[in-house]
Amino acid sequence: MPEYNIAESVKAQSEYCKTNGAPHFAPRGGSCWKCNKNIYEPIERKFKDYLSGEEKTRTTGITVEEAGSQLVTGCPHCNRSYCD
Numbered sequence: 912m913p914e915y916n917i918a919e920s921v922k923a924q925s926e927y928c929k930t931n932g933a934p935h936f937a938p939r940g941g942s943c944w945k946c947n948k949n950i951y952e953p954i955e956r957k958f959k960d961y962l963s964g965e966e967k968t969r970t971t972g973i974t975v976e977e978a979g980s981q982l983v984t985g986c987p988h989c990n991r992s993y994c995d
């Protein structure tokens with residue numbers, strides 16, 4: 912199970928940036944200024960799988976593990992880029 916935790920992820924991302932000398936693109940607190948959702952929170956969306964015709968659920972959001980291991984450059988929910 913992927914772990915989602917806003918406070919932990921904010922901390923993990925800022926530590927990742929410090930360690931790697933990377934610019935911190937992610938919004939403070941994780942709240943996206945475009946869609947007003949938190950990038951570190953899971954959002955479920957339903958979509959139709961065109962091959963099988965089944966309705967499936969996809970979860971977007973950045974996990975604690977991802978926040979601590981990769982640079983956040985955009986919103987996982989609305990795909991808004993923070994680095995341009």
Ligand SMILES: [Zn+2]
Nearest residue numbers: 943946986989
């Ligand atoms: Zn967004």
